[in-house]
Amino acid sequence: MLDRKWIVENAQLVQQNCVNRGVDVDVTAFVEMDQQWREKQADMESLNREANAVSKSIGKAKDAEQREARKEQGRALREQVNTLKAELDEIVARRDAIQASIPNLSHPDAPIGEDDKANLEIARGKTPVPELDFEPLDHVELGERLDLIDFESGARIAGAGFYFLKNDAVLLELALQRYAIGMLVDEGFTPMVTPDLARNEILQGTGYIPRGPETQIYSIENQDLSLIATAEIPLGGLLAGKTIDDDQLPMKLCGLSHCFRTEAGAAGRASRGLYRVHQFTKVEMFAFTLPEQSEPMLEHLRDMECRLFDGLEIPYRVVDTATGDLGGPAYRKYDLEAWMPGRGEFGEVTSTSNCTDYQARRLNARYKIKGEKGTRFLHTLNGTAIALSRAVIAIMENYQQADGTIVVPEVLRAWMGKDKIEPKA
């Protein structure tokens, strides 16, 4: 969320930003409620002061009669405080609800537009989109022919959207994990295998809504826990409620986790096969930084994504996400979209966002500059290193050969122990 005082002081700018992002928020109402809150707060504090004074004087009362009189006075005052407190709570609840729905500010260079159609292609990967001299198959077809993915059994065991990876697909997934994590560790990221579940409090702190009609999140019945949708959740939660020294920043982490998404109502041709599933494995980058470090860090995360996909020699484009497509916490976001011959179009494979202090404020993650007074909110960034399911699609489809086999990308051969995926003899 944004800082309350800052919103009040920049109401018009905030309102305009909401418009640019296509979010319907009444900032004026927020400002009014904040004003009311401040007034009532002052009233309550002065009543409290009185009541405290009376309470203190009871211990020093001369006799029982005086003591009883003061007790009565104290009771009456506390009564008033309670009434006022109830009103105040109500105002705060409504005010905070508006505050929570206000999205982050947007980077001045982010393209302004309603939805993903306004996204701006800003770069291409090193590998050009190939001209195939045969009709390419999509990964579903390939997976079936080479016995790599068993959607049918996945559906029987857990429902549509679940799958078994088999045979070389498993080796491919493991090779990709090892490839990505290796490269990240070399760049100073601390690798972590995270919990696949998190408390709802942490989900909310990172900006995910655990329950409700539009939720993407699986929650555990009778427990205050949900399955994570991304390692961003536990990694962001790592510093929730904490204050760290500035000399520990920037902090670069990479998390390996499973990701679970309900994907309610998202079926369709474009989400066939592995493209949109309920569970997948992902290597995620995450960074906590000082405010002045976050913009260069976003470029760094994007560069890591490019290097990973250039290394795999997969054609892709980089997209600068439009304001209307940013989602609440992101100040700026880049997506990598890999060429997927089976679909005949680019498909999103990574996404990296600078959330500035928006996420940190909700998480209450702060830093302290040594020798200075006070604390301030960190900046947080996240970026996909490799989302296994989608990277697997890109590899299968781009590396398929006319003879139906799949060549293994050079950089993965050592990890896979082979250079070609072929039908079993």
Place this chain on the structure above:
RNA sequence: GGAGAGGUGGCUGAGUGGUCGAAAGCGCCGGUUUGCUAAACCGGUGACCGGGUCAUACUGGUCCGCAGGUUCAAAUCCUGUCCUCUCCGCCA
């Protein structure tokens, strides 16, 4: 899963109903002393939300894991919850 102990400031740790936002020590900051360093000595040193100020000063409130409750008054009593530690059971 069962039994027990405990969660207090940056850290260690005292505090069982009012004089406690909290002793003491450590650490940290400033100073004195001192060939340098160290030591010693003196002083200062929590966070959050308001009011106030150009900014200070000044000032009100809240905070002792978290959430409730009892009371005029809670770090202290009660309930729930989370976490940590020890023992037992179970298990990869």
